[in-house]
Amino acid sequence: MRIDHFLSNAHGKFAFSAADKPALQIEPGTGETIGFETTEAMYVEIYEGRLRHRKDAKVNPVTGPVYVRGAEVGDALRVEIVDIALIERGWSIYLPSAGALSERMDAPFARPIAIIDGMAHLTERYAAPIRPMIGCIGTAPATGANSTLMPSYATGGNMDLTDAAPGNVVYLPVEVPGAYLSIGDFHAIMARGESSFVAIETQGTAVVRVDVVKNMPLRAPRIETPHEWCFVGIGDPIQTSIRRGYEDCFDFMVSQGITREDAYVLMSAEVHSELGGPTGSRTPDVLHPYVPRGAVSVHRLPKAILAAHR
Numbered sequence: 001m002r003i004d005h006f007l008s009n010a011h012g013k014f015a016f017s018a019a020d021k022p023a024l025q026i027e028p029g030t031g032e033t034i035g036f037e038t039t040e041a042m043y044v045e046i047y048e049g050r051l052r053h054r055k056d057a058k059v060n061p062v063t064g065p066v067y068v069r070g071a072e073v074g075d076a077l078r079v080e081i082v083d084i085a086l087i088e089r090g091w092s093i094y095l096p097s098a099g100a101l102s103e104r105m106d107a108p109f110a111r112p113i114a115i116i117d118g119m120a121h122l123t124e125r126y127a128a129p130i131r132p133m134i135g136c137i138g139t140a141p142a143t144g145a146n147s148t149l150m151p152s153y154a155t156g157g158n159m160d161l162t163d164a165a166p167g168n169v170v171y172l173p174v175e176v177p178g179a180y181l182s183i184g185d186f187h188a189i190m191a192r193g194e195s196s197f198v199a200i201e202t203q204g205t206a207v208v209r210v211d212v213v214k215n216m217p218l219r220a221p222r223i224e225t226p227h228e229w230c231f232v233g234i235g236d237p238i239q240t241s242i243r244r245g246y247e248d249c250f251d252f253m254v255s256q257g258i259t260r261e262d263a264y265v266l267m268s269a270e271v272h273s274e275l276g277g278p279t280g281s282r283t284p285d286v287l288h289p290y291v292p293r294g295a296v297s298v299h300r301l302p303k304a305i306l307a308a309h310r
Contacts (some may be wrong), residue, residue, distance in 0.1 A: 001083055003207055004032040009039040012061030012184070016138050016157065017145035018176040022067035025178075028212040033082060036063040036183040040203035043091035047110035060148040060158055062136050064182030068210055071179040076216035077139055077172040079181065083207040084132035084166055088115050090188040090202035092122075113188070113200050120188050120200055128189055134164040134206055135185030135199065138221075142175040148184065152234050152276075152296050156221050158185060159296050160199070161276045162192050163223045163230050171213070171222040181210065193275045219248055227304075232276070233297035242273065245299040253301065258309050272300045 011023040026032065042059060071077060090113040094105050113120055119127040136148055138156025152159045156172050164170055172179070183206055190199030223230040229252065233245025249271055253263040276296030 001207060002033065003035040003205075006035040006205075007037065007063050007066075009037045009061070009063055009203075011063045012039060013064065013182060014059070014061055014148055015145035016062070016065070016140050016148065016153075016155065016180070016182055018065075018140040018178070018180050019145065020065055020140075020180070022065055022178070022180065023063070025067040025069060026210060028068050028070055028210055031209060033207050033209055034066060035205045035207050037205045038063060038184050038186050038203050040087070040089070040091065040201070043093060043110055043201055046093060046108070047091070047112065060136055060185050062138075062148050062182035062184030065140065065180035066182070066210070067178040067180060068212060069178070071174045071212045072177055072214075073142075073175060074215060074217050075174040075179075076213040076218050076222075077174055077179045077181060078211040078213050079137065079170045079172065080209040080211075081134065081164065081166050081168055081170065081206065082209060084134070084186060084204055085207070086115060086130065086132055086186065086188055086202050086204035089113065090115055090120060090200040092200055093198045095197065113202075115188055115202070122200070130188045131162065131190070132165065132204065133162050133187050133190060134170075134183055135160045135187055135190075137164060137170055137172070137183045138181075139172045139174060140176050140180035148182075151236070154218075154220050154234060159221065159232065159234075159276050160185075160187075160190065161223065161230070161232070161296065161298060162190055163225055163298070167226065169224040171216070171218060171224070173218040173221070174212075179212075183208070219244065222248075227302065229301040229303065229306075231299045231301065233299065238275075238295045238297070241295055241297040245273065245297045246271075249299045249301050253305070256306055256309070258305075262309070266305055270302055270305060274298050274300075
């Protein structure tokens with residue numbers, strides 16, 4: 001498809017920060033597309049045995065940042081994911097002490113995964129349709145720099161949400177003028193919850209359109225699909241993530257004219273919740289053990305509920 005502005009993986013960064021020089025400045029709402037390319041370099045290095053020391057580990061680069069003219073503090077960035085084009089290979093990686101299966105795994109490994117005609121060949125006997133998604137998407141924080149690995153932040157980051165996929169829209173808080181949007185960490189396919197701390201990681205190009213929603217303060221990112229609103233909870237411990245996501249969903253329903261009592265009843269019956277990526281450690285180190293804290297939670301509000309109450 002047509003890409004109006006292409007950012008190669010040469011613009012890769014390892015932080016979300018307004019101190020970085022923008023790779024591109026755009027006007028919002030023009031309909032123009034931006035292509036963000038990622039890289040598979042680290043997975044190749046692990047596979048070839050060239051990544052052995054923590055000082056060599058450069059993990060989860062994001063491409064950007066993009067300065068969005070007119071985006072101000074208190075606004076939201078509206079990022080429509082138009083397409084994600086992948087190369088014909090992905091990677092499954094085991095990293096020491098990472099993920100819920102660390103007690104069942106032995107030595108680190110990297111397995112190349114062929115992607116052929118829209119199918120990811122996970123084993124010699126089993127292939128699954130790819131479901132491309134963006135693992136890491138966010139804007140710059142008000143001060144300092146945020147990690148592209150962990151934890152996740154109010155402004156986004158490595159959330160690993162399967163709904164950050166073509167056809168959907170991601171809303172991100174704006175904490176600095178221009179927002180400074182960066183995108184990276186593409187997955188060919190990922191099970192929700194990301195048990196192993198990695199998905200089928202791959203290189204590709206995400207094509208998006210960007211707009212600004214004025215005066216839309218958000219506590220955390222939000223995703224709109226054709227049929228649902230997805231409210232993201234980010235906190236430490238995980239109970240805080242869950243509560244915040246539920247609260248944001250409840251407040252949104254009330255803001256749409258649903259009574260508090262009706263919202264309570266409807267959420268009890270129809271708002272489903274699940275874990276996103278387990279990206280909560282505050283001391284990330286991909287080659288050595290770390291202790292995870294918190295997690296990302298997702299809370300799903302069917303749009304049919306809103307339509308019924310209009």
